[in-house]
Amino acid sequence: MRAWTLAILLALALLTPLPLLVAREDVINFVLLVLLSITLAQSWNIIAGYAGQVNLGHAAFFGLGALTTRTLWIGGVPVLLALGAGAAVAVVFALLVGGAAFRLRGAYFAIGTLALGEILRTTVSNALPEISTLPEGSIAGYRLAQRYYLALVLAALSVVVVATLAGSRLGLGMQAVREDEGAAEASGVAALGLKLRALALSTGLAGAAGGLFAYYHISYYPSHPFGPQWTFEALLMTYIGGVGTLHGPVLGAVLYVFLKEYLTVRWVDFHLLIFGVLFIAIVLIFPGGLVQAAEGAHRWLTRRRGRRR
Amino acid sequence: MLEIRGLEAAYGDVRVLSSVSLTVGPGEIVALLGPNGAGKSTLLGCVAGLVRPRAGSVSWEGEDLRKTSPHLIVERGIAMVPEGRRLFASMTVEDNLDLGAFSARARAARRQSLERVLTLFPDLAARRRQLVGALSGGQQQMVAVGRALMASPRLLMLDEPSLGIAPQLVRAILDALVEINRAGVAVFLVEQNVRAALTLAHRAYILEGGRVAGEGRAAALLEDAHVRRAYLGPLAVRP
Amino acid sequence: MCGAPTWAPSRCARDAGAAMTLIAQQILLGLLLGGLYGLAAAGLSLVFGVLKVLNVAHGELIMLGGYGAFWLFALLGWDPFASLLVVIPGALLLGAVLYLVLFGFVVRAHEEIRIKNSLLVGFGLALSLHALAVRLWTADDRSITTSYGGAVISLGDLAIPLIRLLSLAIALALIGGLHLLLARWRWGKAIRAAAEDWQAALLTGIDVRRAYLLAFAIGTALAGAAGTLVSVGYSISPSIGLEWTLKALIVVVLAGLGSMLGTFAAGLLVGVAEAVSATIFGGPYREVVGLIIFFVVLVLRPQGLFGRSTR
Numbered sequence: 001m002r003a004w005t006l007a008i009l010l011a012l013a014l015l016t017p018l019p020l021l022v023a024r025e026d027v028i029n030f031v032l033l034v035l036l037s038i039t040l041a042q043s044w045n046i047i048a049g050y051a052g053q054v055n056l057g058h059a060a061f062f063g064l065g066a067l068t069t070r071t072l073w074i075g076g077v078p079v080l081l082a083l084g085a086g087a088a089v090a091v092v093f094a095l096l097v098g099g100a101a102f103r104l105r106g107a108y109f110a111i112g113t114l115a116l117g118e119i120l121r122t123t124v125s126n127a128l129p130e131i132s133t134l135p136e137g138s139i140a141g142y143r144l145a146q147r148y149y150l151a152l153v154l155a156a157l158s159v160v161v162v163a164t165l166a167g168s169r170l171g172l173g174m175q176a177v178r179e180d181e182g183a184a185e186a187s188g189v190a191a192l193g194l195k196l197r198a199l200a201l202s203t204g205l206a207g208a209a210g211g212l213f214a215y216y217h218i219s220y221y222p223s224h225p226f227g228p229q230w231t232f233e234a235l236l237m238t239y240i241g242g243v244g245t246l247h248g249p250v251l252g253a254v255l256y257v258f259l260k261e262y263l264t265v266r267w268v269d270f271h272l273l274i275f276g277v278l279f280i281a282i283v284l285i286f287p288g289g290l291v292q293a294a295e296g297a298h299r300w301l302t303r304r305r306g307r308r309r
Numbered sequence: 310m311l312e313i314r315g316l317e318a319a320y321g322d323v324r325v326l327s328s329v330s331l332t333v334g335p336g337e338i339v340a341l342l343g344p345n346g347a348g349k350s351t352l353l354g355c356v357a358g359l360v361r362p363r364a365g366s367v368s369w370e371g372e373d374l375r376k377t378s379p380h381l382i383v384e385r386g387i388a389m390v391p392e393g394r395r396l397f398a399s400m401t402v403e404d405n406l407d408l409g410a411f412s413a414r415a416r417a418a419r420r421q422s423l424e425r426v427l428t429l430f431p432d433l434a435a436r437r438r439q440l441v442g443a444l445s446g447g448q449q450q451m452v453a454v455g456r457a458l459m460a461s462p463r464l465l466m467l468d469e470p471s472l473g474i475a476p477q478l479v480r481a482i483l484d485a486l487v488e489i490n491r492a493g494v495a496v497f498l499v500e501q502n503v504r505a506a507l508t509l510a511h512r513a514y515i516l517e518g519g520r521v522a523g524e525g526r527a528a529a530l531l532e533d534a535h536v537r538r539a540y541l542g543p544l545a546v547r548p
Numbered sequence: 549m550c551g552a553p554t555w556a557p558s559r560c561a562r563d564a565g566a567a568m569t570l571i572a573q574q575i576l577l578g579l580l581l582g583g584l585y586g587l588a589a590a591g592l593s594l595v596f597g598v599l600k601v602l603n604v605a606h607g608e609l610i611m612l613g614g615y616g617a618f619w620l621f622a623l624l625g626w627d628p629f630a631s632l633l634v635v636i637p638g639a640l641l642l643g644a645v646l647y648l649v650l651f652g653f654v655v656r657a658h659e660e661i662r663i664k665n666s667l668l669v670g671f672g673l674a675l676s677l678h679a680l681a682v683r684l685w686t687a688d689d690r691s692i693t694t695s696y697g698g699a700v701i702s703l704g705d706l707a708i709p710l711i712r713l714l715s716l717a718i719a720l721a722l723i724g725g726l727h728l729l730l731a732r733w734r735w736g737k738a739i740r741a742a743a744e745d746w747q748a749a750l751l752t753g754i755d756v757r758r759a760y761l762l763a764f765a766i767g768t769a770l771a772g773a774a775g776t777l778v779s780v781g782y783s784i785s786p787s788i789g790l791e792w793t794l795k796a797l798i799v800v801v802l803a804g805l806g807s808m809l810g811t812f813a814a815g816l817l818v819g820v821a822e823a824v825s826a827t828i829f830g831g832p833y834r835e836v837v838g839l840i841i842f843f844v845v846l847v848l849r850p851q852g853l854f855g856r857s858t859r
Contacts, residue, residue, distance in 0.1 A: 276676030
């Protein structure tokens with residue numbers, strides 16, 4: 001896993017000079033989208049992969065981060081501070097509600113968070129129905145490169161957080177909880193505390209990603225980042241790549257954004273049909289996602305090579 | 310005729326049965342005794358189709374049962390009264406009994422079977438419309454046995470029928486088993502109450518630690534020194 | 549409003565009367581909608597209760613039922629209530645296929661993994677069906693307008709839309725039929741037995757796999773019927789899936805598992821509660837109140853108000 005962490009960080013580092021090398025904005029936008037997706041997927045991965053809970057209301061935190069950041073930044077607060085505030089708001093909300101939600105097990109947690117996400121989306125949609133647009137001065141001074149670097153940093157951060165988590169005592173504790181909550185409790189692992197910490201990390205990253213969204217887009221409806229499609233995308237990317245792994249969500253995010261952008265031309269939601277079917281296949285046949293499939297293929301290939309000799 | 314040869318069963322890494330061989334002949338009452346955790350329930354589970362053995366064979370009237378689904382095993386003529394009865398608590402006595410005759414073969418004889426069951430357990434006739442959950446333990450056991458009988462079995466298996474039942478009702482159930490056997494049904498009985506079991510059965514096997522530790526005619530086992538010490542001593546269950 | 553001294557008492561009483569009628573009308577409409585909620589939830593509840601599978605694509609099945617009725621109307625001129633005769637068997641068949649191809653594999657795992665997997669599989673299915681619907685039929689809203697669509701029955705000051713009343717009656721009939729099916733039909737009892745204790749059911753000679761297949765098919769059929777009724781009384785589009793899945797979930801959680809009639813009653817309750825909250829808090833927030841109630845009930849009492857405790 002160490003190897004993968006370094007490889008990914010290296011790849012991200014190599015992407016750093018992109019705005020200087022490439023003049024085409026659509027390429028930069030594309031890579032930025034990939035980076036945002038990586039951050040979002042990794043944030044979901046923390047709760048699902050390491051704490052074993054399926055959070056179907058993840059968009060709520062993405063949205064809260066976006067809302068907070070946007071409001072503060074337009075109000076004059078420096079963007080990084082606004083971003084931090086966005087992440088903080090997401091975490092606070094998560095901890096407030098998380099305690100209640102975590103009383104629920106498995107499927108109930110999933111549908112409970114689903115409801116939560118929809119509650120927030122509907123409320124924001126009703127409270128702020130008008131489109132949010134950057135003021136004139138900001139549009140004039142808009143630098144895509146700044147957004148790009150922020151996205152790069154967040155993506156790298158998300159990878160580092162997951163990498164650190166996996167090896168740490170916190171991470172191992174979470175894995176224990178995921179495998180068998182009862183046994184973990186008995187051996188002294190305080191399940192609720194771990195879950196809440198996982199929730200904090202997960203939602204903090206999601207909130208930061210939301211802040212990036214708010215900083216990046218010139219205009220959008222305030223309820224848009226609260227929409228369930230953000231949760232579903234994070235879920236798809238993570239699962240298809242390989243939930244609970246470090247590089248799985250990264251691979252899943254890259255694949256997903258590629259397919260989405262290239263298939264949108266003919267058939268708007270075609271990528272969703274493909275991913276929907278792929279997702280079912282993964283759940284039923286190889287729950288470890290593409291990572292597992294790749295490892296299996298690798299093993300099969302090396303075995304064949306061995307036999308030939 | 311039930312024939313078990315070299316049966317091996319395990320849950321994960323834990324070996325539960327090791328080369329167990331036994332038979333139950335037509336019209337026999339065979340008891341399976343032994344301490345808790347010896348694997349008796351697992352053995353019944355293998356015959357009923359709920360547990361897949363790792364090795365060995367289970368054959369009934371010449372046919373291998375190992376790959377057969379539990380509901381098809383009922384169709385072949387083996388019915389089981391599981392431990393703890395496992396009745397459908399939200400349904401009436403009548404419905405529980407009726408479901409017992411679910412298999413095609415049993416459906417044909419449904420009416421006669423029901424008559425037989427109600428004759429055997431007259432207590433139930435008055436309580437036909439009652440919810441099973443409202444009955445006492447002993448009455449529930451009667452429904453459980455009745456439900457299994459509704460399947461028109463040629464072999465009836467029972468897992469600890471006397472557990473948690475008042476003594477006089479235990480007597481009634483064991484007497485009923487004798488009646489059932491007289492009508493031609495073989496009985497394979499796992500029972501903690503060793504004395505009662507050995508009084509009832511023709512033959513018995515003793516299972517200890519997943520292996521057959523002893524077998525023989527019931528009367529002989531009642532006199533056997535090891536059996537007396539291990540199972541009929543001062544700490545053993547008294548009828 | 550009425551307390552100020554400048555208002556004449558007679559006018560005050562009249563205005564209060566008008567307000568009462570408004571509320572009563574809203575509650576009535578909520579009741580009519582609640583019947584559909586109950587029907588939608590019944591299918592989900594049956595599948596969840598029997599197979600221990602949470603099919604979050606249930607709303608998409610409702611959506612498909614609606615489109616089935618819509619196209620029978622648009623292409624063949626069929627009256628939507630008549631098309632139930634085709635939609636229901638069609639949905640039954642679809643349910644059987646979905647079980648054999650998909651959910652039949654999910655039930656092989658033991659309960660905890662089973663619920664989680666079913667959630668994920670249902671999610672993938674919902675996504676796929678939604679994308680397919682958008683491709684085939686566009687994202688536009690569709691609705692069936694029949695010749696008698698505007699008919700209204702007057703009850704004093706209240707106006708009861710005929711179509712919605714018919715829909716409620718049909719929903720009630722279907723639920724009643726389901727209840728009888730489960731209580732009297734041999735396989736209905738088998739389904740209940742399998743729901744309660746599948747191992748004991750197997751030992752009794754019941755083919756539990758077939759019971760599961762039947763339950764899933766029936767659940768899908770109920771969804772299809774609900775969809776048909778939605779398409780004629782309201783409107784459908786590929787996006788209604790999530791909305792109706794949530795509605796069904798709310799009702800199921802409120803009612804708990806085990807009673808079809810209780811589920812229907814809970815549906816009516818939710819319909820009325822939504823209507824009341826819309827009157828008090830304003831239209832847009834009606835959804836939110838329902839969801840909040842859902843979340844609170846889920847946390848405090850996952851077995852619902854009517855259901856038996858499964859914990």
